[in-house]
Amino acid sequence: MSVVIKPTVSNIINLWFGVDTPIRQYKIKLNPDLWGACQKANRDFRPPSKRKQVELYRKSDKVAFAKAVQEELDRARARAIANTGSRESVMAVANQMR
Secondary structure (H helix, E strand, O other): OOOOOOOOHHHHHHHHHOOOOHHHHHHHHHOHHHHHHHHHHHHHOOOOOOOOOHHHOOHHHHHHHHHHHHHHHHHHHHHHHHHHOOHHHHHHHHHHOO
16 A cells, blocks of 8 residues: 655645544655655744744644645755756655655
């Protein structure tokens, strides 16, 4: 069973804010680039509602976080392509985010 997931807003929200289960851990293991982007985005993320506790985030906060993750993924891909202009560099960046 392959669980490589697309970086949609819904998938990112479910991966980052979901209950910690063995299935979630498996998804994290199979999607290290997405998980790395989540971790990187989380460092500087400030929710629009200004709430500090993740448990109190509104849906709009979670959507804003997911969009920040998507932007981080786009930046990582752009850096990889700019470095060598090849698919191999994209894979190298994905491996660095592990």
